[in-house]
Every structure is written in structure tokens, then in C-alpha cells.
Amino acid sequence: MTAGPDHQTIALGQPTVGEEELAAVAEVFRSGWLAGAGPACRRFEERFAKTAGTAHALSTSNCGSALFLGLKVLGVQPGDEVIVGDYTFPATGHSVLQVGATPVFADIRPDIWSADPAAVEAAITPRTVGILAVDVAGQPGDFDEYRAIADKHGLWLFEDAACSAGATYKNRPAGSLADIAAFSFHGRKGITAGEGGALVSDREDLIAHARKLHTYGIEPAISREGSGGLPIPSFHELGYNFRLSDIQAAIMGVQLDRLPDLLASRRSVAKLYNEAFTELDGVTTPVELPDREHPWQSYILTVAPELSRDDIALRLRAQGVQCNFGTYASHVQPLYGKTETLPVSADAFTRHLAIPMHANLTETEVERVVETVREAVNALS
Incomplete structure (x- = not known):
């Protein structure tokens, strides 16, 4: 049986966008800066860091690139192992493979589906360098327990907060629960520009390094705006093009209002x-x-x-x-x-x-x- 004429399809997920987003995009068009890592991105990053409860934020092309960048700036190397909450879209595990490390999956709690702290600790080996914990469907996992495990074993802690904008854990916002966190702005997420992501942290060194990596290994062009000379950046490290466009950043500014x-x-x-x-x-x-x-x-x-x-x-x-x-x-x-x-x-x-x-x-x-x-x-x- 198929849906009849009086039964329009009810979407599984749907963005909430309108004239405000269109007006924000028009403003970017008038500015002449449509590319990534521009003024609109910087404005959004300042606001999103406050939403996430962190000192710093970097807008990215998507959550997958934010996860990858986070692992890179944490120093993950081939041969390392990273413990990953098992119940997640595989972008989480993919990011570990992409930096040459091995994901070691930990089983989950049966009620909220995030990584069971006991399973996380049991998965630690001499090759383990960190814990990548997933907020499943947006609800944060047991971050006090994860932190205690990480500190006990000398590991870093990374929050996959892809679905978590606006969530809290013990009155602390998602994004502020680990050393570093990654968000998604995909079309099914709570706030969206169709695609996009963010990397957030209190550690300035991590976000500064990620900012260079996400622009091919140099500082974004906006950092050279207004210079009295002709600064020519040098490339010292292999980087990537993981920037959010200013068009998307303008949309995300309105989404934060919403x-x-x-x-x-x-x-x-x-x-x-x-x-x-x-x-x-x-x-x-x-x-x-x-x-x-x-x-x-x-x-x-x-x-x-x-x-x-x-x-x-x-x-x-x-x-x-x-x-x-x-x-x-x-x-x-x-x-x-x-x-x-x-x-x-x-x-x-x-x-x-x-x-x-x-x-x-x-x-x-x-x-x-x-x-x-x-x-x-x-x-x-």
C-alpha cells in the first residue's frame, strides 16, 4: 500500500531555513568575499565557541574533516590505537584510519548507546593514545568517567559531538567536555548549512594548528588582509582544503539565532x-x-x-x-x-x-x- 493523496510524506529530517538565511547570504554576496575562512566564518566561529563553551572554534567543510584535523593536531601517528565508541556513523572510525591509526571499538551502554566506560578501559593497550567518544543521537556520553580513564592512562579525550549542538552534560555544553570536539552541520542536524562542521577546544595551540592545516598548511588569506607589505606565506607542512565557505557561515549565523x-x-x-x-x-x-x-x-x-x-x-x-x-x-x-x-x-x-x-x-x-x-x-x- 502506498500513501494516498491525503497522506503527504512526513520527512525523517528537515532543515528549518527561510528569509533570514537568504538575507544573510545576500549580505555575503554584497561583501564580495564568498570563499572560505573569511569574515563571515570568523564571526560565526566566535559565536559558536560560546555555544560550545570553549575558548576557540574553527569552521570546517564538514564533521569528517573536523575529526581528521583534530586527530592530526593531537599527534596521532600510524601504529597508534584510538578507542572509538562503536555505535556511530562510520565517519568516526574512518577518521582514525585516515590518519593511519587503528580504531579499536568499544561496546556501548544499552540505554543511551554511548561507549560503556568499562568497555573503554578494557580496550586500552600499550598502543592506545586516546579516546574518541560519540554523543549518540546528540546526547553526551559519560564524560566524567571518560576523563578519569584518560587521565589515569595518560590519554587525550576527543568528543564526537556531530549531533550535539545545544546538548548539555551536568550543565556543561556539548563541545566543552573533552580536550577537543567536532560538530556537524549536515542537513539532518539540529542546525545546518546543508553541510559544514566545526572543531572546538580550549587549547589555542590545537585550533591554531588546525587552522593552518585546513588551508593547505598556511594561515588563511584573511590573516593577511590590510597588510602594508606583500606577505608571502611559506609552506612547511602538508595541509588540506577543509574550509567552510562564507556563504555557509552566514547561514550558520542565522541558525545559531534559531x-x-x-x-x-x-x-x-x-x-x-x-x-x-x-x-x-x-x-x-x-x-x-x-x-x-x-x-x-x-x-x-x-x-x-x-x-x-x-x-x-x-x-x-x-x-x-x-x-x-x-x-x-x-x-x-x-x-x-x-x-x-x-x-x-x-x-x-x-x-x-x-x-x-x-x-x-x-x-x-x-x-x-x-x-x-x-x-x-x-x-x-
């Missing part, structure tokens, strides 16, 4: 879902721990083991309700060549179902999602 309202809308949708699904046998609602504020980048149901997550998903899609699996159990991906089984993450990979979550959802659409899920679950029970 952030409080966007978070409030997502939290309202999550509350409606929680209330509706609490009594539905066959699915379990996601957990928000009391010492954290969840940004609800995704809303993920856990389907009972006796039901088929995939069959429920097909029924939802047939009714015009977009959905997807949660995210990846990284260790089962062929690229990594792992043979061990991380049972909690592997189970989540087969049972999680992400349903529509974005700030534009109406109560009517939420009610339709709820009813469609209920019908699908009951039909298969």
Missing part, C-alpha cells in the same frame, strides 16, 4: 512521542538521562526482539512516514576487518528504528506518525 527555538520544538516532539509510545508493547522509547539535556537530533525506537524492525519500517514507508535504522555498529562493517562481536552495539544495529524528528513537525504530523507506528507494531505482534 537554535533555542529549534531545540524547544524538537524537545516538544520528543515529549509527545514519549507519551504516546510508553504504553505501546513492542517498542521502547529512548532514554534521556536526568543530568543531560538531549538535543533530539534523532528519535530512535528500540523494536522488541520478537518483531521485525525492517517489516515495521516498510509499513511506515508505505504510509508515507519516512524512517531508517538508527546508526551503525561500526565493528561489523567490512572495511574495519574486525572479528570480535560487541553484543550491545550489534543488537542496537538490528533493532533501532529512527522515526521523523525535526523542528518543523506539527502535532497533526506527530499524531499520524504515532498512529502509523502503532498500526505497524500491532499488525506484526
